[in-house]
Amino acid sequence: MSHAEHAPIAPQTPKIPTVRSFHGDDFVDNYEWLRAKDNPEVRSHLEAENAYADVVTADQGPLRETIFNEIKARTVETDLSVPARKRGWWYFTRTAEGSQYAIHSRVAATDTADLAADWTPPAIEAGVAIDGEQILLDGNQEAEGKPFFSLGGMAVSEDGNLLAYAQDNAGDERFTLRIKDLRTGELLPDEIENVFYGLVFSPDGTRVFYTVVDDSWRPHQIKAHTLGTDPATDTVIFQEDDAGMWLGFDLSADRTELLISIGNSEYSETLSLDLLDAQGIPRMLVAREHRILHSVDPVILDSGRAYVITHDREALNNMVSLLRADQIDLPYAQQRWETVIEHRDTVKIEGTAATATHLLIAVRKDTTERIQILPLAGLGTAAQQEAVEPAFDEELYTASLANAELEAPMIRLTYTSDFTPARVYDYTLADGTLTLRKQTPVNNYDPEKYRATREWATAEDGTKIPLTILRRADVSNDAPNPVLVYGYGSYEASMDPGFGIPRLSLLDRGVVFVIAHVRGGGEMGRAWYLDGKKLTKKNTFTDFVDATKHLIDTGWADPARIVALGGSAGGLLMGAVANLAPQLYAGIIAQVPFVDALTSILDPELPLSALEWEEWGNPIEDAQVYDYMKSYSPYENVAALPYPKIAAVTSLNDTRVLYVEPAKWVAKLREETTGSAPIVMKIEMDGGHGGASGRYEGWKTRAWDYAFALDTLGLNPADG
Incomplete structure (x- = not known):
């Protein structure tokens, strides 16, 4: 036949x-x-x-x-991430051989007079628990008996006592928000269905902010839930009714502002909500009517609060400008946008982040992503210093910012190339020292x-x-x-x-x-x-x-x-x-x-x-x-x-x-x-x-x- x-x-x-x-x-x-x-x-x-x-x-x-x-066989199944410090804790994830999902843990940090020592990750061995380790969330336990498991966000309150997390058990990216008391390990009665990606606590830990999607799966509302209240009474902080716009939020580096972003691939809008004011309403930073595609990072300068804006206004590959807080309420045409990084035809500026002392700029040059570091001292003035870029040996690579805490003396970078397994570096801001914390192990x-x-x-x-x-x-x-x-x-x-x-x-x-x-x-x-x-x-x-x-x-x-x-x-x-x-x-x-x-x-x-x-x-x-x-x-x-x-x-x-x-x-x-x-x-x-x-x-x-x-x-x- x-x-x-x-x-x-x-x-x-x-x-x-x-x-x-x-x-x-x-x-x-x-x-x-x-x-x-x-x-x-x-x-x-x-x-x-x-x-x-x-x-x-x-x-x-x-x-x-x-x-x-x-x-x-090539994967080292029992492994862990390099601990990252946030407030008084070192956070990390573990994976174990035979387990599908990561375990999220933390261990208390110590504070001494030695900043470098305080920000040096603790030595944690894969597969070995350490004294004081606290499991925040075990994905394997959460997934047990369920057809699907994915996390849409995790957030810890400022005092470190509460964990908010969003879980999807269907694969449709509609998550259930739960709150866990990390002191007792018990879940609070608060439970909210059909939330989207992104979670943030208010500084006092009494509210949690989240997004909601409409029937077409577009995030269109940002809500605030007050712990202990009925979710049906949650406050709508912002609602976006334009079906062609995507809504999201981020937290400022000093964790006092909720930055609300609305946009598409051609223009955007940013508002700010003061998280220290429980009765506050969002304040416009950059309106959509100006048709500028942009992102915003608040910074503290000697002259006070200011906003670093990465934008495409007369800058196809983006430029970076500084808008001081006293300029925000002026009419757009009267605002003074001070140039921090000029537009370049050969370099695309992807965005920024900030610590208390430095601005961190993600750029794309010669097709690859790199990180540049610029001191905040003198930013936007004639005293502004030159940005520096950590040097790596390979021609084709990806260097990205993994973590930058406001008060940290160093930032966390990830590095990889097509044949270099992921590396984790700490870059010391004061002197440019690059310290390899980990290279992902690969067998054979x-x-x-x-x-x-x-x-x-x-x-x-x-x-x-x-x-x-x-x-x-x-x-x-x-x-x-x-x-x-x-x-x-x-x-x-x-x-x-x-x-x-x-x-x-x-x-x-x-x-x-x-x-x-x-x-x-x-x-x-x-x-x-x-x-x-x-x-x-x-x-x-x-x-x-x-x-x-x-x-x-x-x-x-x-x-x-x-x-x-x-x-x-x-x-x-x-x-x-x-x-x-x-x-x-x-x-x-x-x-x-x-x-x-x-x-x-x-x-x-x-x-x-x-x-x-x-x-x-x-x-x-x-x-x-x-x-x-x-x-x-x-x-x-x-x-x-x-x-x-x-x-x-x-x-x-x-x-x-x-x-x-x-x-x-x-x-x-x-x-x-x-x-x-x-x-x-x-x-x-x-x-x-x-x-x-x-x-x-x-x-x-x-x-x-x-x-x-x-x-x-x-x-x-x-x-x-």
Whole structure:
């Protein structure tokens, strides 16, 4: 019998036509009925999809198990974070072998006359408890008996006596807020359902601030809950009614101001709530009407309180200005914004943070993220000093601020590169001393066996596209190789260098892992992002195709053995390149893919749709945007093409990219393809946007994806 006679039969998806009409265009959608999540027929269909995927990928099972075991073997499972000091305690997390989730702990700090000693983390050994250790929250106990577990925030009161935490047990990112008395270990009766990310206590510990989402999953309210009262009486501190704006808050470094931020990808607004005034109301700092995209950090200078503003006013890549408190209530045109850091075409300023003595600036230079340190003394005046930047040896790396306490004499930095496991440094502000506190241990790993290099592909319009090429040291482009190409390219998100254990399982099998830093991301500054959004979005897709062609032309890639990988908005990229150039790829893996983008954004009642208008345009109001989006949205453009092997991986409870998008896409792909390669959908029935919860489940998900890629590249031992 032929292979075709043995091949399993894919689920047959019934066609139930519905018509979507906008701007005189009628689009017939045969699979929109799959959106009815609670319909038993839909559930049955999704289960059939899982069963089909299981059969099609059954011979990948041993390879998945091998990859999982490789990840597990390389991971030092019993580990702990470097303790970070906050007020009178050292906070840290532990992980234990065999446990899915972290344990959050603390131990009391001591204060002497020696600041350096007081801020030197205590020596804590992995797997060994220390005297006085207090467990704040054990994720394993919290998750017991529940299908899913994730934390949406934790906060400790100023006096250290209370813990507020938000927990999700479904994967839909709607959390339950609880309060724990750390003196007794008992939960307070206060319990609030359906809160969003972010928690802050008032300085006196009597109130906790949190956000609430509306029916479209957009955070639209900030509320204050007074402990011991009915949550139904919680005070609305701020409400944002514009469906295109995202609401959030942060705490000032001195913990006296709640900074309320409202914004989208193009402009924002910031208000301040004085937490020392129980009757206070939010005060406007920078209004949205000025159309400035910005962030704000309060600082204390010799002259008094001031606000450091990172902004794009006449500064595409941002600049940093100082607005003194006495300028806030003046009309905008009369305010004096003193320049702290000027705009630079070659450096993107990402944001700031502050201690009592220094301003910390996150910048992106030569595509990579770095930290610069600037004394507050003389800030904004002729006496301002030069910023300094900690030096590292590698060309491609990521250095980020992990922690900066107001009174600390040092700041905490994290450092990583593609082949350097995460390091934790303390940087002493007074003299620039960089002290390595920890390098994440990795079993059976030698960084000298691998290489990371930068190449530049040329797009059809002449734009140079940065590529990161990761490989084993003995692999070169002298002979073509199996290649996995990864891309994202949206929301100004940068795919920065970072170590990952799972990726080693690909590289060790001779696969070249390439990250295509396509337009729409943020690697090359603000212009790079603007040239890949709204009516230039197609640059993201053609950049990826041109990057793939570069890999073939330069000898890196075997033309018959290339797999593409992307998730979420990167899944939109996967769907677009499947339509643009299916012949280039042996396989495509689309994780939680945004492949029915136009349908979703046309419905403002769907989660986050209205917020997406600043990224893609508003196809409801603008016929040009509608036509442009329809010309690339993957679902609408599936055609009679020889599609390669495709895996769509999704989760039933994902609120960011609904499961229905890949479900519809897969059905239409099977209907239209002129090829014979299998097209499967794997759906996690208890997961969210990040898949199933727990580190072992995460490893299994990665092993599934990588086994699918290796099988497609002809590297599955089961195939002989």
